[in-house]
Amino acid sequence: MRAGGEKVLVDVTQRFGDLVVLDRLRFSIAANEFVCVLGKSGCGKTTVANLLAGLLPCSEGAVTIDGVSADPRRHELAFVFQEPSLWPWRTVRDNIRIGLEIKRVPAPELERRVADMIELVGLRGFETYYPYQISGGMKQRVAIARAFAVDADLILMDEPFAALDEQTRHGMQAEVLRIWERKKTTVVFVTHNLEEAIYLAERIIVLTEKPTRIKASLDVELPRPRDYAHPGFIALRKRLGELMGSAW
Ligand SMILES: Nc1ncnc2c1ncn2[C@@H]1O[C@H](COP(=O)(O)OP(=O)(O)O)[C@@H](O)[C@H]1O
Numbered sequence: 108m109r110a111g112g113e114k115v116l117v118d119v120t121q122r123f124g125d126l127v128v129l130d131r132l133r134f135s136i137a138a139n140e141f142v143c144v145l146g147k148s149g150c151g152k153t154t155v156a157n158l159l160a161g162l163l164p165c166s167e168g169a170v171t172i173d174g175v176s177a178d179p180r181r182h183e184l185a186f187v188f189q190e191p192s193l194w195p196w197r198t199v200r201d202n203i204r205i206g207l208e209i210k211r212v213p214a215p216e217l218e219r220r221v222a223d224m225i226e227l228v229g230l231r232g233f234e235t236y237y238p239y240q241i242s243g244g245m246k247q248r249v250a251i252a253r254a255f256a257v258d259a260d261l262i263l264m265d266e267p268f269a270a271l272d273e274q275t276r277h278g279m280q281a282e283v284l285r286i287w288e289r290k291k292t293t294v295v296f297v298t299h300n301l302e303e304a305i306y307l308a309e310r311i312i313v314l315t316e317k318p319t320r321i322k323a324s325l326d327v328e329l330p331r332p333r334d335y336a337h338p339g340f341i342a343l344r345k346r347l348g349e350l351m352g353s354a355w
């Protein structure tokens with residue numbers, strides 16, 4: 108774990124009726140850490156993201172951020188979902204402004220941050236386009252820019268690139284890392300994609316199937332930018348494949 112202390116603590120059991128989805132799931136995340144939560148479809152990744160966001164009450168236990176129960180009114184939480192949730196009546200620039208407007212960031216500072224993020228995600232020239240005029244990858248760039256524009260306590264990314272073609276996905280992964288390296292925000296990135304987790308994470312938390320516990324927590328110490336053909340990458344992929352089970 109990186110220096111900076113524990114930022115987020117998760118210790119929850121989550122049930123929906125009789126279904127135990129998370130079974131005393133416990134982990135912590137350090138400030139500015141980039142953690143991937145890896146698990147098969149249906150194991151409860153989105154549930155974990157919703158609990159971290161304070162959008163879902165814990166059936167048992169708690170999620171705390173800086174020692175306080177996760178609460179969207181007290182913490183600055185930013186999301187990027189699989190379907191980019193842009194406001195269709197707002198331009199690229201005005202979508203990126205949303206979080207800053209909510210925070211009432213003063214105009215000059217707001218304009219500076221928006222311009223900075225537009226530059227960082229490579230959307231210069233597209234500021235006045237509307238969501239319907241841009242591709243899926245560009246929409247996700249807008250969502251990413253919006254998330255990183257505010258100084259969030261925690262950025263939650265729930266399979267944000269699952270709907271993109273492979274090449275676009277690789278480009279977006281590299282971009283997210285570039286921005287995270289500049290901004291150093293705490294990121295929890297949920298995915299079912301082994302390579303994506305290895306490429307991105309400082310640490311991978313591998314989940315079991317329901318009732319879901321932690322199968323393993325692995326530090327990824329491969330040099331960046333990571334190379335899919337690196338022997339260490341291939342070895343880790345094999346190890347994760349084994350951890351996830353034969354049906355993977
Ligand atoms: N609000 C809900 N009510 C009932 N069951 C739910 C609810 N949300 C999720 N589930 C169930 O919890 C399990 C985990 O769902 P989810 O967190 O979406 O998994 P993942 O994101 O890993 O695919 C699934 O079996 C799903 O059907």
Ligand SMILES: [Mg+2]
Binds near residue numbers: 152153154265266
């Ligand atoms: Mg999900």
